[in-house]
Amino acid sequence: MYAYGLEANPYPSSPTPTEKDAKILGGRRHKEAKSAILECIKELHGKVDCRDATAGDFRVITVIQDVGSGKTHLALHIKNLQGRHGIACSFVDLSTISPKTISSIYNAILKGFENEFFVQLRTKFLQYLQERAEQGDKAAKKAIDYTLVNKLAGITIKDKVDDIVLGKNQVSVENLNTYLNQRLNQFESTLIRNVITNSFSGISSLEELIGMMSSISKLTQRFLGKLVLFEMDELDGNIESTEFVKGIINAHIPASILMLISTPSGYIEVQNTNPSVFDRLEKANYKIDLVGSNSKEELSEIAIEYIKHNDKAGKFGLKEQEELSGKIQVLCDEFPEFRNVRSLINILYHTMEKSEELELEKIDEDAIYDAIRHSYPGLKVRESLSILERK
Amino acid sequence: MGKDILQTIDSAGINGIKKADLKKAYGKDCDNTLESLKEKEQIFIEKRGVAYFVWSKENYIDYLKCNDPKCKLVLETAGPSQSTAKSKHTQNLREARTISNYSTLENNDFQSIFNKCLHESATSIGWTSFDKVREKICEIHNLSKEKFYMLARDLIDKNGARYEVSSGGQEGIIVRGLVHGYVRNV
Numbered sequence: 333m334y335a336y337g338l339e340a341n342p343y344p345s346s347p348t349p350t351e352k353d354a355k356i357l358g359g360r361r362h363k364e365a366k367s368a369i370l371e372c373i374k375e376l377h378g379k380v381d382c383r384d385a386t387a388g389d390f391r392v393i394t395v396i397q398d399v400g401s402g403k404t405h406l407a408l409h410i411k412n413l414q415g416r417h418g419i420a421c422s423f424v425d426l427s428t429i430s431p432k433t434i435s436s437i438y439n440a441i442l443k444g445f446e447n448e449f450f451v452q453l454r455t456k457f458l459q460y461l462q463e464r465a466e467q468g469d470k471a472a473k474k475a476i477d478y479t480l481v482n483k484l485a486g487i488t489i490k491d492k493v494d495d496i497v498l499g500k501n502q503v504s505v506e507n508l509n510t511y512l513n514q515r516l517n518q519f520e521s522t523l524i525r526n527v528i529t530n531s532f533s534g535i536s537s538l539e540e541l542i543g544m545m546s547s548i549s550k551l552t553q554r555f556l557g558k559l560v561l562f563e564m565d566e567l568d569g570n571i572e573s574t575e576f577v578k579g580i581i582n583a584h585i586p587a588s589i590l591m592l593i594s595t596p597s598g599y600i601e602v603q604n605t606n607p608s609v610f611d612r613l614e615k616a617n618y619k620i621d622l623v624g625s626n627s628k629e630e631l632s633e634i635a636i637e638y639i640k641h642n643d644k645a646g647k648f649g650l651k652e653q654e655e656l657s658g659k660i661q662v663l664c665d666e667f668p669e670f671r672n673v674r675s676l677i678n679i680l681y682h683t684m685e686k687s688e689e690l691e692l693e694k695i696d697e698d699a700i701y702d703a704i705r706h707s708y709p710g711l712k713v714r715e716s717l718s719i720l721e722r723k
Numbered sequence: 724m725g726k727d728i729l730q731t732i733d734s735a736g737i738n739g740i741k742k743a744d745l746k747k748a749y750g751k752d753c754d755n756t757l758e759s760l761k762e763k764e765q766i767f768i769e770k771r772g773v774a775y776f777v778w779s780k781e782n783y784i785d786y787l788k789c790n791d792p793k794c795k796l797v798l799e800t801a802g803p804s805q806s807t808a809k810s811k812h813t814q815n816l817r818e819a820r821t822i823s824n825y826s827t828l829e830n831n832d833f834q835s836i837f838n839k840c841l842h843e844s845a846t847s848i849g850w851t852s853f854d855k856v857r858e859k860i861c862e863i864h865n866l867s868k869e870k871f872y873m874l875a876r877d878l879i880d881k882n883g884a885r886y887e888v889s890s891g892g893q894e895g896i897i898v899r900g901l902v903h904g905y906v907r908n909v
Contacts, residue, residue: 396848396850397889398887398888398889398890398905399889399890595889595890595891596848596850596889596891596905596907597889597890597891597892597904597905598891599846599848599850600846600850600851600852600905603846614846614847619847619848621848623887623909624887624909626887627884665774666741666774668883668898669898669899670899675899
């Protein structure tokens with residue numbers, strides 16, 4: 333049993349957040365940032381509701397703050413909320429793409445979506461084909477390969493489509509191509525064909541990338557009634573990254589939001605390497621500033637939120653919260669080097685492990701110092717060494 | 724209790740000891756003892772960052788020698804080797820004049836000059852690189868790079884809630900072993 337009667341350690345131990353870790357979001361600043369992003373989504377939903385999106389229905393959000401301040405956590409938290417807020421979200425970590433070719437960026441964008449997103453898109457489009465075929469559209473019937481033999485065998489159009497959805501039957505790719513080419517543009521046809529056949533073709537130019545991203549957002553709005561949120565983490569002055577960002581901002585991808593996440597260092601790199609991109613970022617619709625994200629109050633609130641979220645036994649009352657908050661503020665004072673979300677969460681993870689080992693009812697100062705001593709044995713931390721040595 | 728406290732303070736060496744740690748060890752009543760020792764100039768108390776640190780007289784002198792070039796100069800000049808000091812009179816006078824300029828900047832103007840520079844060079848979200856600010860201030864006020872960063876570090880330490888620093892860049896202040904080359908006023 334962990335401190336406060338918790339059954340599991342409430343703090344994540346990974347050096348960077350995962351989607352699972354990001355289900356919890358604490359801290360006033362971080363919650364304000366979340367509200368601003370949700371406000372942007374709501375506003376754009378209101379604009380495109382009941383009509384096809386146009387080039388004006390595009391928004392840019394920037395999130396700039398130091399490393400370890402919770403930017404990625406915030407982005408993943410928003411991704412976790414996609415079902416509730418009518419968005420399909422693709423999270424891309426630009427630092428994991430090398431070399432940053434058009435093709436590799438496109439693949440990362442596709443991988444950034446939940447698998448469920450493509451399943452939904454596929455199902456919705458096949459249902460659309462079913463409706464068209466039932467209304468007598470011969471081309472739609474051909475696309476789903478619904479033949480006279482099927483009809484004579486008593487198989488309905490719905491049966492046929494259900495089998496395709498379940499993978500028991502297949503579309504006629506040739507006829508599907510003909511159907512799509514007559515009704516959609518080149519990129520939209522390609523996307524639908526890829527989604528239906530579950531096989532994505534490669535791309536090689538920025539024009540194709542923009543075309544495919546526009547198709548994803550347009551068709552998502554049309555068939556799923558959702559906006560697309562493209563989250564691009566770790567943006568810096570890399571030439572390929574900035575050219576890609578410039579391209580998609582200029583293209584005004586309809587019914588979509590581009591969220592760019594960077595550090596002050598990365599942001600100033602963009603300023604130096606590509607002033608025109610920097611100018612576009614400066615004019616972003618929403619500029620999320622996590623100012624004060626490393627303040628003692630914010631860090632305490634974040635730390636408390638994790639325990640509150642896991643407090644099934646109800647042992648983490650107001651008194652315990654205030655006590656822990658006080659200890660965290662002392663920790664921040666004595667170890668200014670650890671005054672950021674990532675470092676604090678790491679220390680608290682180890683402290684919680686210590687609490688289980690020592691069967692502590694609550695986190696105390698000794699457990700925190702022990703955790704620091706054991707987690708950072710060789711660390712030369714100003715001001716902290718003397719304290720540790722004295723203990 | 725006074726003897727014990729003095730011994731603990733002395734054993735902390737040049738880094739001094741946090742007043743809060745003394746309170747933990749000797750209880751809140753040690754405040755009066757500390758006041759009395761301070762009045763007798765047996766100990767010295769100074770705020771560093773957010774905490775108060777306490778030194779014994781000898782340790783405090785050593786601490787100042789290591790951390791404050793102005794004090795180091797004064798102590799060396801007034802120290803036992805007065806003949807050396809005399810022979811270095813001209814040089815010391817020059818340095819003293821320069822230090823006097825630093826001192827004026829340190830006491831009255833550095834914060835406002837620093838803030839003005841930040842304001843002028845910052846992006847719309849307030850961040851700017853330390854090197855830009857440093858170049859401007861050092862050029863106009865004839866400061867060395869080292870002195871600039873000493874003053875900047877001190878200013879940021881003392882006004883933690885008013886400034887944010889961020890990692891990256893070629894030069895800046897060191898936090899968690901990382902160069903923090905970006906700063907903003909919040």
